[in-house]
Amino acid sequence: MMSEKLAETVAEIAATLSARADRGRVADYIPELAGVDPGQFGIAVADAGGHMATAGDAATPFSIQSVSKVFALTLALGKIGDSIWHRVGREPSGNAFNSITQLEYEKGIPRNPFINAGALVVSDVILSGHTPKVALGEVLRFLHFVADDETIFIDDKVARSEEATGFRNAALANYLRAFGNLKNPVEMVLGTYFHQCAIAMTCRQLAMAGRYLAFGGRHPTSGGGVVSSDRAKRINALMLTCGHYDGSGDFAFRVGIPAKSGVGGGILAVVPGKASIAVWSPGLDAQGNSVLGSDALEMLSRRMGWSVFGD
Numbered sequence: 318m319m320s321e322k323l324a325e326t327v328a329e330i331a332a333t334l335s336a337r338a339d340r341g342r343v344a345d346y347i348p349e350l351a352g353v354d355p356g357q358f359g360i361a362v363a364d365a366g367g368h369m370a371t372a373g374d375a376a377t378p379f380s381i382q383s384v385s386k387v388f389a390l391t392l393a394l395g396k397i398g399d400s401i402w403h404r405v406g407r408e409p410s411g412n413a414f415n416s417i418t419q420l421e422y423e424k425g426i427p428r429n430p431f432i433n434a435g436a437l438v439v440s441d442v443i444l445s446g447h448t449p450k451v452a453l454g455e456v457l458r459f460l461h462f463v464a465d466d467e468t469i470f471i472d473d474k475v476a477r478s479e480e481a482t483g484f485r486n487a488a489l490a491n492y493l494r495a496f497g498n499l500k501n502p503v504e505m506v507l508g509t510y511f512h513q514c515a516i517a518m519t520c521r522q523l524a525m526a527g528r529y530l531a532f533g534g535r536h537p538t539s540g541g542g543v544v545s546s547d548r549a550k551r552i553n554a555l556m557l558t559c560g561h562y563d564g565s566g567d568f569a570f571r572v573g574i575p576a577k578s579g580v581g582g583g584i585l586a587v588v589p590g591k592a593s594i595a596v597w598s599p600g601l602d603a604q605g606n607s608v609l610g611s612d613a614l615e616m617l618s619r620r621m622g623w624s625v626f627g628d
């Protein structure tokens with residue numbers, strides 16, 4: 318059973334934030350996301366048993382965008398193991414998520430798997446040996462399994478909207494290909510990446526999906542292993558150091574929990590041994606991270622004593 322304190326805290330956070338006027342700006346460089354109502358806020362916290370504390374719009378599907386990079390990395394590591402680290406680094410970039418400058422200095426090896434350049438390499442790994450359709454089917458199947466929910470889907474309209482406007486990602490992909498760090502045709506890698514980002518999930522589903530990272534790599538419902546506990550620890554380390562792009566240091570300072578953001582306004586946060594948390598509010602700060610989502614996690618971490626740096 319969920320603790321009463323947690324249920325109360327989650328309800329309080331949602332009530333406090335519902336009065337907040339300054340909510341940041343909705344991502345508008347993806348036209349389909351520009352029209353999302355910034356007034357929404359959802360939070361879901363799952364424990365090992367899948368018990369949930371939720372508040373606000375926790376059952377409304379939103380575009381998970383870059384949060385998908387955590388699941389894609391998990392699949393790519395499962396496919397080619399640690400050899401992926403020859404093609405992508407493990408350092409925070411200190412640059413915007415869609416920056417291209419570092420790629421030239423560092424000869425086509427992206428700093429980490431969560432900036433767009435690194436995520437394109439990860440999508441390339443997932444795609445190898447498959448058609449984009451089959452590769453995306455694997456991503457979805459993985460999410461259905463870890464979230465115990467077969468209804469999770471790809472929002473095709475969002476994918477097509479980004480496909481029509483994603484010139485920066487196209488530049489990054491072409492650049493990577495020029496350095497030999499993409500093996501598949503650029504259009505196929507981009508198509509896979511855009512569709513992976515366009516997965517729609519609710520806070521409830523996302524919190525359920527993140528449990529394997531919170532609980533030693535295991536799938537709490539079946540008890541089976543999703544990844545080794547070492548791998549779960551390392552993915553969490555990358556989320557803490559790189560999960561919020563050039564806002565990662567500030568997020569660690571304020572919240573102190575491994576977490577991955579997306580420009581849809583979602584954040585998946587992992588409290589090792591304790592909980593998997595999903596928050597969502599579409600308004601973003603200058604780094605592309607959810608304003609209310611970060612505030613909610615800061616409040617939750619403080620009140621529950623959940624910072625990984627001490628309670």
Ligand code: DON
Nearest residue numbers: 382383414514578579580605
């Ligand atoms: O590639 C993009 O720009 C988007 N599909 C995803 C970026 C994103 O979510 C960055 N997160 N804060």
